[in-house]
Amino acid sequence: MASGSNWRSKLLGTLEGQLQLATYTAVLIGFTGATTTGLWLSNRNQIRNGEAELQANAEHLSNNLVAHDHLGQNHSANDWNPAIQAEVRQELRDHSSVRTTLWIELADGRLVLPTFGHIAIPMQMMRATMQAHKKDQNTRLITVQGQDYLTLLSRSYPTGERLWSSAKATDTGRTQNEFLGWMILIGVGSMSLSLVTITAMVRRIVRPLLQLSERSAALTADTLNQDPIPEMTAAPKEVRQLASTYAELMERLALSWNDQRRFVSAVSHELRTPLTIVQGYLHRTIKRSKGLSDDERRGLKTAEEESIRMRMLLDDLLDLSRSDSGQLQLNQEVVDLEQLVVKVADLSRSNLSDHRLEVVNTIPEQETSEALADPGRLQQVLLDLIDNAAKYSAQNSLITLLLQPHPDGIAIDVKDEGIGIPESDLPHIFKRFHRAQNSSGSSGTGLGLSVVALLMSAMGGEVRVQSKEGEGSCFSVILPKPPTTSSAKS
Incomplete structure (x- = not known):
C-alpha cells in the first residue's frame, strides 16, 4: 500500500509527473483513435472496393444479356430455349471468378447458375444471400460455414428475374489483420520514441523550476544578496x-x-x-x-x-x-569554566529566590576545566539559559549547572524540571522569533535562544538541546579546549 501511495504521489503530486501523465494519455488516446479509425477506414474501403467490383461485373453481365435480347426490354426467361439458357449460363460463368459468383433467380424461384467447371458453386451461400437480402439492394456481409461473403442484389427485372452477385471476403479479413499488425508494430515503436522524447522535454521544462525551488529552499537572510538566479536562456x-x-x-x-x-x-x-x-x-x-x-x-x-x-x-x-552585518566581535581567550560557572550561579541565585540552583562538576581532578571562549559572552549565554529554565519551570523546582567532559571539548549543561519542549519544536528552537507551542502563557520574544546559538557559533562552540514535553529540558553548551591543553594531553 505504501509503495502504491508513493507511486501515485510521484506521478500525480509533481508537475513533472502530471505533465508526463497528461502527454502519455494524449499519445495513447491518439494512437488508439488512429488505429481504430484506420481499421474502420480499411474495412470500409475494402467493402466499397468489393461492392464496386460486384457492381461492375453485374453491370457488364446485364448489358450483355440486354444486348442479346435475353433479359430486359420486355424479354424474360420464359422465352429461353435450352440453347439460350446454356448461353446465359456461360455468360454467368464468364463473369464469375475464383472469388466472385453471379447467378439469376427466376420468377418461379428456380436458379440459373454459371456453367459448372473446376470452381465449386456455393449453393448454401446463395440461399443465405437471397434470404438475407429479400427485397433490398444494399451490400451485405454474411458468414456461411466460417466464410465471409460480400453479397449484392445487383438487378431486379420487371418480369420477375433477379441478378445476384457475391464475393469471398477472406482477403478482406487477412488484409485487415495485416494492417492491424503493422499498425501495432509501427504504433508501439512510435509510441516508445514519443514517450522517450516527451520525458526528456518535460524534464527540460521542469528543470528550471526545480532550480528555483532548490534556490528558495536554501534562501536565508544571509544569502539574499548572494548566489543570484542563473540565466535560463534555454528555458521556456x-x-x-x-x-x-x-x-x-x-x-x-x-x-x-x-x-x-x-x-x-x-x-x-x-x-x-x-x-x-x-x-x-x-x-x-x-x-x-x-x-x-x-x-x-x-x-x-x-x-x-x-x-x-x-x-x-x-x-x-x-x-x-x-x-x-559581519560586525560581531568576540574576545577569544582561555577561560576557567569551573570559576565562571560558580560566578554565574552566584549571580543567578540573587534573582532566583523561587528556584533552587545547584552546580555539579564531574571533570576529573587530573584534567583541566579550561576552554576557549569569550568570558563575558559565555556568561551572557549561561545567564540567558538559566533565566529561560526558570521561566518555564515551577516554583521551588531544581535547576542544575553540570560541568562535564565532552568528546568535542567541555560541556556545560543547564537542566530544568519544567514543561519541556514538544518534539515538533526541537528542530526550530534556535530560530529567530520561534516559540514552542506550549510557551504561549509565558512572556518572551523568541530571540534569546537564537542569540545563544549565534554567540556559541561565534566562539567556535555549539549549543544542543534534549527535551521531552512535561519532563524538562537540558541545554548543552559545548566549548573547544585550548590547543595547548590538547598538545599537553597528547
Missing part, C-alpha cells in the same frame, strides 16, 4: 519570466532586509543609552531614598526589573544586527 519564456520576477523579488527582499537591520541597529543604539541612564537612576533611588513607602519601593523595583529586561532585549537585537 514563462519560466524565464518567473525566474526574472523571482530575482527582482529577492532584490526587494534584500533591500528591505538591509533597511530593517540598519533601523534595528540604529534604534537599539539610540535606546540603549537613555535606558541605561533610567536604570541607573532607578537603582540609586531605590538604594538611597529613605522615605519611600513599601508600595513606592515595589513600584520602583518593578520599573528597574522591566528596564533591565528591555536592555537585555536591546542587547539581543544589537548582537543579531552586528552578526548580520
Whole structure:
C-alpha cells in the first residue's frame, strides 16, 4: 500500500509527473483513435472496393444479356430455349471468378447458375444471400460455414428475374489483420520514441523550476544578496519570466532586509543609552531614598526589573544586527569554566529566590576545566539559559549547572524540571522569533535562544538541546579546549 501511495504521489503530486501523465494519455488516446479509425477506414474501403467490383461485373453481365435480347426490354426467361439458357449460363460463368459468383433467380424461384467447371458453386451461400437480402439492394456481409461473403442484389427485372452477385471476403479479413499488425508494430515503436522524447522535454521544462525551488529552499537572510538566479536562456519564456520576477523579488527582499537591520541597529543604539541612564537612576533611588513607602519601593523595583529586561532585549537585537552585518566581535581567550560557572550561579541565585540552583562538576581532578571562549559572552549565554529554565519551570523546582567532559571539548549543561519542549519544536528552537507551542502563557520574544546559538557559533562552540514535553529540558553548551591543553594531553 505504501509503495502504491508513493507511486501515485510521484506521478500525480509533481508537475513533472502530471505533465508526463497528461502527454502519455494524449499519445495513447491518439494512437488508439488512429488505429481504430484506420481499421474502420480499411474495412470500409475494402467493402466499397468489393461492392464496386460486384457492381461492375453485374453491370457488364446485364448489358450483355440486354444486348442479346435475353433479359430486359420486355424479354424474360420464359422465352429461353435450352440453347439460350446454356448461353446465359456461360455468360454467368464468364463473369464469375475464383472469388466472385453471379447467378439469376427466376420468377418461379428456380436458379440459373454459371456453367459448372473446376470452381465449386456455393449453393448454401446463395440461399443465405437471397434470404438475407429479400427485397433490398444494399451490400451485405454474411458468414456461411466460417466464410465471409460480400453479397449484392445487383438487378431486379420487371418480369420477375433477379441478378445476384457475391464475393469471398477472406482477403478482406487477412488484409485487415495485416494492417492491424503493422499498425501495432509501427504504433508501439512510435509510441516508445514519443514517450522517450516527451520525458526528456518535460524534464527540460521542469528543470528550471526545480532550480528555483532548490534556490528558495536554501534562501536565508544571509544569502539574499548572494548566489543570484542563473540565466535560463534555454528555458521556456514563462519560466524565464518567473525566474526574472523571482530575482527582482529577492532584490526587494534584500533591500528591505538591509533597511530593517540598519533601523534595528540604529534604534537599539539610540535606546540603549537613555535606558541605561533610567536604570541607573532607578537603582540609586531605590538604594538611597529613605522615605519611600513599601508600595513606592515595589513600584520602583518593578520599573528597574522591566528596564533591565528591555536592555537585555536591546542587547539581543544589537548582537543579531552586528552578526548580520559581519560586525560581531568576540574576545577569544582561555577561560576557567569551573570559576565562571560558580560566578554565574552566584549571580543567578540573587534573582532566583523561587528556584533552587545547584552546580555539579564531574571533570576529573587530573584534567583541566579550561576552554576557549569569550568570558563575558559565555556568561551572557549561561545567564540567558538559566533565566529561560526558570521561566518555564515551577516554583521551588531544581535547576542544575553540570560541568562535564565532552568528546568535542567541555560541556556545560543547564537542566530544568519544567514543561519541556514538544518534539515538533526541537528542530526550530534556535530560530529567530520561534516559540514552542506550549510557551504561549509565558512572556518572551523568541530571540534569546537564537542569540545563544549565534554567540556559541561565534566562539567556535555549539549549543544542543534534549527535551521531552512535561519532563524538562537540558541545554548543552559545548566549548573547544585550548590547543595547548590538547598538545599537553597528547
